[in-house]
Amino acid sequence: MSASDVKFTPDILVLVACDGNSETLAMATNIRKAGLSCVCFSNFHTMAEHWRYLEPAIILVDAAVADEFFRCRSENEVFQDLPVIEIVSPDIDSRVKALAAGAVDCIVKPVINEELFARLRTQLELQAAQRQFKLVNMQFATTLEKMGQGVCFFDADRRLVLSNRRYAEVYGIEPEAIIPGMRLEEIAELRYAAGACPPISHQEYLDWCDAVNSSPSPQNWSAELMSGKVIRVHHERTADGGWVSTHEDVTEHRDAERQITHLALHDPLTDLPNRAALKKELDVLIKKNREQDFPFAVLCLDLDRFKEVNDLFGHNAGDLLLCTIADRLRAISDEAFVARLGGDEFMVLAELDVKFASSLADRIIASLSEDADIDGTRVRIGVSIGVAVFPADGGSAGVLMSNADAALYRAKAEGRGTIRFFEPQMDQWLREKRSLQRDLHAALSRQQLAVVYQPQADIGGDIMGFEALLRWHHPTRGNVPPSVFIPIAEESSLIIELGEWVLRAACKEAASWPNELQIAVNLSPVQFKHGDLSNLVRSVLVDTGLSPDRLELEITEGVLIDDFERAIATLGRLKGLGVRIAMDDFGTGYSSLSYLQSFPFDKIKIDQSFIRQAGQSQSAAIIRAVIGLGRGLDLPVIAEGVESEDQLAFLTRESCHQVQGYLVGRPQPISVYARYVGREVPEMDQVRSKRDGDPLSQWRKEQSKRGLPQSL
Numbered sequence: 001m002s003a004s005d006v007k008f009t010p011d012i013l014v015l016v017a018c019d020g021n022s023e024t025l026a027m028a029t030n031i032r033k034a035g036l037s038c039v040c041f042s043n044f045h046t047m048a049e050h051w052r053y054l055e056p057a058i059i060l061v062d063a064a065v066a067d068e069f070f071r072c073r074s075e076n077e078v079f080q081d082l083p084v085i086e087i088v089s090p091d092i093d094s095r096v097k098a099l100a101a102g103a104v105d106c107i108v109k110p111v112i113n114e115e116l117f118a119r120l121r122t123q124l125e126l127q128a129a130q131r132q133f134k135l136v137n138m139q140f141a142t143t144l145e146k147m148g149q150g151v152c153f154f155d156a157d158r159r160l161v162l163s164n165r166r167y168a169e170v171y172g173i174e175p176e177a178i179i180p181g182m183r184l185e186e187i188a189e190l191r192y193a194a195g196a197c198p199p200i201s202h203q204e205y206l207d208w209c210d211a212v213n214s215s216p217s218p219q220n221w222s223a224e225l226m227s228g229k230v231i232r233v234h235h236e237r238t239a240d241g242g243w244v245s246t247h248e249d250v251t252e253h254r255d256a257e258r259q260i261t262h263l264a265l266h267d268p269l270t271d272l273p274n275r276a277a278l279k280k281e282l283d284v285l286i287k288k289n290r291e292q293d294f295p296f297a298v299l300c301l302d303l304d305r306f307k308e309v310n311d312l313f314g315h316n317a318g319d320l321l322l323c324t325i326a327d328r329l330r331a332i333s334d335e336a337f338v339a340r341l342g343g344d345e346f347m348v349l350a351e352l353d354v355k356f357a358s359s360l361a362d363r364i365i366a367s368l369s370e371d372a373d374i375d376g377t378r379v380r381i382g383v384s385i386g387v388a389v390f391p392a393d394g395g396s397a398g399v400l401m402s403n404a405d406a407a408l409y410r411a412k413a414e415g416r417g418t419i420r421f422f423e424p425q426m427d428q429w430l431r432e433k434r435s436l437q438r439d440l441h442a443a444l445s446r447q448q449l450a451v452v453y454q455p456q457a458d459i460g461g462d463i464m465g466f467e468a469l470l471r472w473h474h475p476t477r478g479n480v481p482p483s484v485f486i487p488i489a490e491e492s493s494l495i496i497e498l499g500e501w502v503l504r505a506a507c508k509e510a511a512s513w514p515n516e517l518q519i520a521v522n523l524s525p526v527q528f529k530h531g532d533l534s535n536l537v538r539s540v541l542v543d544t545g546l547s548p549d550r551l552e553l554e555i556t557e558g559v560l561i562d563d564f565e566r567a568i569a570t571l572g573r574l575k576g577l578g579v580r581i582a583m584d585d586f587g588t589g590y591s592s593l594s595y596l597q598s599f600p601f602d603k604i605k606i607d608q609s610f611i612r613q614a615g616q617s618q619s620a621a622i623i624r625a626v627i628g629l630g631r632g633l634d635l636p637v638i639a640e641g642v643e644s645e646d647q648l649a650f651l652t653r654e655s656c657h658q659v660q661g662y663l664v665g666r667p668q669p670i671s672v673y674a675r676y677v678g679r680e681v682p683e684m685d686q687v688r689s690k691r692d693g694d695p696l697s698q699w700r701k702e703q704s705k706r707g708l709p710q711s712l
């Protein structure tokens, strides 16, 4: 309600303190007639008790009771804020006395109504104006205190007029220590004592404040204080030459900004710089070293056995191991820039030439090959390193990284714990390989892959079964040899998908044959490391209806070398299904007798490389030894790659049990061998078979001519 809104209404109560004389009572009656409420009181001692219910707006006091009224009023705080008008006698002393006692105004007897109402109205309007002012003042004070920013007003003499608590808190000063009237110098002293000052001297700071305030336009700045806090200030000069400023603690914002910038350039797990940061650093190094004509090395690292740690001990252990690796790399790489590119790939940039880069790579291999303690488990891994050196191996970040990567591929291909420096021919091979990798991913869905079947026969010529082999017919490259695409599939783990597809296709095919011949399917070491192989085989057998004793799984020594315990356990479960396990490519790897003895294999396959050179004494000795080994372990031996009569004659003499190779039959679509699996052969195909010559039947005739048994 504003002062001008005051109207005489019954809501406004006028108290009249009197001794009940007729003149005063008549005045009260006139007040009521004017539309106001009016109550006469003579007992002031009890008045306080009714006060809160009456809520009067103004008090009129008759001079006859004024002394007693003002005494009671002084004893009761609730009366203090109410305006009091005293009805006085005409002499000046009475008026002076009334005003001295606490009256805000006087009305001289005899009371004239017009004057009474004019003075009442004035006091009521004044009261309303005061209430309005108090309300605005309270709202302003509340707003000031609730603000998240510190606010202060200074006058032209650099004295504080007003500030809120937040202003003191922003600078770490007790709010009570800052009081209006203080000079800027005094407040600055408090700030310096609290460490909440800029990194300049006290006087320099005051001079700077003067300079800022001399500008007529608003100023904004952020200052980092000695305490580490960051304060954002908005400063505006006021018309009287003083200023008003707001102060906001933006330390958290700044920290968050830094954190975001850090995260954008760092790997969250190890806190090493990430690929983006590495790229930036590479660009800086290239620019700097090009000008100075200095070399620097890019070392591309890939951990050996890391996937096995993840598989065996879980991802948490893998993460802990990566952190350990990061710590070791930081420690060993001195001033080199170490980054994690993702997974188990790290990269190191070092301003070193070939010789010193080689020495750094040696130290990294030695450090990372040491056992790591992961939650009480000793874990041993290793690392392979590819190195490219600027400027010889590339002048841009992309080329250097790609060439270091190519060198790494070569290093990994040559065995674990190897360092290889980039050579130009690696680049070509890497590009080729990546292109093949891309195409291979799409090959299955584009139906470019097919399973072909190569017969396996006993030495007498009876077909025992077929080995299922995967073939890839590339639309532009033609047939890509398995020796090229299988390792590529194994690197990208695509082999898991391909392996399952071949197993399922071969088992389905074999299950459909009228003759219950065996079917041999190759397994990759990668299939042993990922997923549940025994469950897969079980489900394929169930789905296809193939009897387990017709399935032979061929594995290489690589399965056992990588993780012996796990592989043996998986082989045990596979064997438990009733399938047979053959040791493939025997003689090419470690040819370890202990591997052969460690598991009840069902067959040994002599690698075709020995059979091809069976005419040479060394290869003949090895073939003889493997056949002897099989005899000693009571294991049948099958020779792969049999292509000539001489080779067959040699194997027959050595009492090899079974043979496989072009002489028996090439890997072909199963339709070519339809009659051997017991299917009806269309007439046309029989004619064609007679014309082209059926290798199997011819070979069987030859064996008969020699008088050899048809089966062993």
Ligand SMILES: [Mg+2]
Residues within 6 Å of the ligand: 467, 522, 554, 584
């Ligand atoms: Mg094989």
